[in-house]
Amino acid sequence: MALAAGLLLVAAMGCTATRPLPRAAPAAPIVLEYLGAVAYPANALTPVAGGMRLGSLSGLALDALSGRWIGATDDVQQPRLAWLDVAVASGNPEVALRDFLTLSAAPEPAARVALDRLDMESIVVLPDGSFAVTNEGHTDRDGVARQPALLSISRNGLVSAVAHPPAHYTISRSDTTHGVRHNLGFESLARTPDGRLVTGLEQPLLQDGPVSTAQHGGRVRLLEFVQQGNAWQARREWAYDLDPTPRRAGYGDTCVDGDNGLSELYALDDTRFIALERACLVGAPDQPAFNPVRLYLVDLSGADDVSSHTSLAGREVRAVRKRLLLDLTPLTNRMPPSLATGSNFEGMAAGPPAPDGSPTLLLVSDDNFRATQTLAFVWLKLRRM
Numbered sequence: 357m358a359l360a361a362g363l364l365l366v367a368a369m370g371c372t373a374t375r376p377l378p379r380a381a382p383a384a385p386i387v388l389e390y391l392g393a394v395a396y397p398a399n400a401l402t403p404v405a406g407g408m409r410l411g412s413l414s415g416l417a418l419d420a421l422s423g424r425w426i427g428a429t430d431d432v433q434q435p436r437l438a439w440l441d442v443a444v445a446s447g448n449p450e451v452a453l454r455d456f457l458t459l460s461a462a463p464e465p466a467a468r469v470a471l472d473r474l475d476m477e478s479i480v481v482l483p484d485g486s487f488a489v490t491n492e493g494h495t496d497r498d499g500v501a502r503q504p505a506l507l508s509i510s511r512n513g514l515v516s517a518v519a520h521p522p523a524h525y526t527i528s529r530s531d532t533t534h535g536v537r538h539n540l541g542f543e544s545l546a547r548t549p550d551g552r553l554v555t556g557l558e559q560p561l562l563q564d565g566p567v568s569t570a571q572h573g574g575r576v577r578l579l580e581f582v583q584q585g586n587a588w589q590a591r592r593e594w595a596y597d598l599d600p601t602p603r604r605a606g607y608g609d610t611c612v613d614g615d616n617g618l619s620e621l622y623a624l625d626d627t628r629f630i631a632l633e634r635a636c637l638v639g640a641p642d643q644p645a646f647n648p649v650r651l652y653l654v655d656l657s658g659a660d661d662v663s664s665h666t667s668l669a670g671r672e673v674r675a676v677r678k679r680l681l682l683d684l685t686p687l688t689n690r691m692p693p694s695l696a697t698g699s700n701f702e703g704m705a706a707g708p709p710a711p712d713g714s715p716t717l718l719l720v721s722d723d724n725f726r727a728t729q730t731l732a733f734v735w736l737k738l739r740r741m
Contacts, residue, residue, distance in 0.1 A: 383628065384740035386653050388682040388717070391710060392448035393691040395699070395732040398723070401453040410438055410453045411731055415479035415489065415545070415620075416703035416720045424454065425705060427720065428479040428489055435459045435474040437487070437513070442718065442733075444708055449718065449735045457513045470507055470518045477702070478545035478620060480553065485511045488588070490555050493527055493541030501527040504541040506553065506581055506588055519588035521579055524561065524666040534563045534666075539613060542579075543702070546621040546629055553581040553588065554629070556596060558617040563667040568615040568635075573598040575668055576618055578656070578676065593663040594656055595675040601635045602648040602685075611636035611645055620704040621654075622717065629654045630717070631678065632704050644728065647698030649684040649719075651736075684734065691734070699732045700724070710737045 401410040415428035427438040437457040443450045461471040475492045482488060486509060493504030504525055508517040521542075527535045536542075536557065543558035557576040559567040568574040576596050581588040601616040614636030622630040631654045637646040659676040662668060688696050699721035707718030717736045723729040 389737040416705040428476040490542035493536040546623040607637035
């Protein structure tokens with residue numbers, strides 16, 4: 357979407373921007389139950405052919421056309437997707453790498469720019485088999501701003517279109533008080549049954565307030581994209597309140613950009629989502645980092661549309677409602693030993709059916725291609741009571 361068109365759209369919506377969504381009819385309560393987990397050492401799932409490594413998986417989606425899973429890696433040097441098979445053995449998921457899908461750009465300048473140092477953080481599969489991914493947004497060491505965006509990718513890996521958020525998300529070298537924080541932008545993406553896409557920021561926009569700390573949570577935005585023809589256009593926005601960064605004995609600080617943030621969204625219906633929040637805590641020099649991971653039920657209904665507000669600082673708005681569903685920390689004693697201190701979970705998708713046929717979720721962790729981190733998958737049963 358052209359920037360000018362986006363500004364006109366937001367302006368046109370200004371008269372209704374603070375009206376909340378109507379509250380949805382009461383829905384069946386959601387419960388998540390731990391089923392199993394698997395962890396892989398560095399390079400364990402690299403295929404013989406091609407030589408590319410599997411890792412740094414920040415997004416995951418189930419592809420209904422093939423029955424396989426597609427993972428998005430945030431390797432900015434060589435953006436690629438990975439085709440995975442997932443089976444269940446002895447109550448735990450087993451993952452096999454089948455192939456990589458390297459990306460290329462359509463001739464349009466916007467597509468070429470978007471593909472350059474693309475930092476993919478989440479992925480969904482669209483009904484026609486194509487993909488939508490988020491570019492998180494960051495500033496290169498040379499000072500070049502890589503803007504947060506929503507990219508359309510064909511099934512053969514061609515980046516065909518780019519949709520940008522409104523101007524208040526823009527990263528600017530000349531104005532360091534507004535826009536997406538470096539590498540803390542579009543970390544999540546979900547597709548609702550009615551066909552909308554919803555992405556969320558990992559941490560607040562610079563003008564919206566401070567990042568999460570152990571003393572307070574940050575206020576991030578969820579942004580909706582609606583398809584019109586072959587293009588996606590940014591529409592409504594909602595405020596989402598992060599929990600404070602959890603504390604843990606023996607871990608007194610956070611990793612770089614490790615305060616509690618929104619890592620992924622999964623749509624249950626048109627207004628309810630499961631949200632994944634995670635943090636990274638630093639302990640003694642000989643200790644691995646600790647990753648608190650929590651999953652929440654999020655409901656947009658009744659929340660204000662804040663798209664007309666370029667800043668949320670000091671504003672009284674109704675944020676989305678959220679409720680804790682599952683804290684993974686108490687469950688790490690049931691997981692492989694390498695997950696005793698958690699892992700950097702960033703992706704979430706529908707998983708293989710549970711033994712009783714119930715739907716499940718599959719979480720994937722981003723190992724950042726570091727031997728000190730773990731590529732892991734956690735399998736959760738999703739019950740509607």
